[in-house]
Amino acid sequence: AQSVTQLGSHVSVSEGALVLLRCNYSSSVPPYLFWYVQYPNQGLQLLLKYTSAATLVKGINGFEAEFKKSETSFHLTKPSAHMSDAAEYFCAVSGAGAGSYQLTFGKGTKLSVIP
């Protein structure tokens, strides 16, 4: 069975500081991994995805994530936080429910950016 653990339900960073949001996964099959961002009262927007090609994945808005199989991790980073990055971020892993292409989501990490 697949599972996702996001460490820290709330993370605060200062504007201009490094953003690091942690995600660890469990999967019985080679995973596809995703990060989504959600702004208040909006749907989820795909930030980036890992699909077994390059282990360092670049996404939108300056975010990137590195797939580390040995650590079963897929942490999201951004070198310099901007006020507009304040949102909730969800990590997701593929593989649940054969034939349905379901994703298993983490519980989310709310990012606050302090001016």
Add this chain to the structure above:
Amino acid sequence: SQTIHQWPATLVQPVGSPLSLECTVEGTSNPNLYWYRQAAGRGLQLLFYSVGIGQISSEVPQNLSASRPQDRQFILSSKKLLLSDSGFYLCAWTGPDSYEQYFGPGTRLTVT
């Protein structure tokens, strides 16, 4: 390009009333479709998914139901709403052989 629509955007309904939320996808064929619920402080809960017309799989037993009357239309319904049905309802789609889910703008449901 593909777009996904949900309506209504917000809804306030009394306990015991019926519910119908609609989701439509444009610009693609034979999508997989999903209904999720987000309750306050809780992550995404998958409610239903569909891989084709008339094919619905339920993930969580409850007083909600889903239907897919057309290829790109997915409807979430209830005959009698409960207070616990309040939340943010999200529809999502993927291509037929893809895990990459794209989400609609959501419907905020408040049951009073």
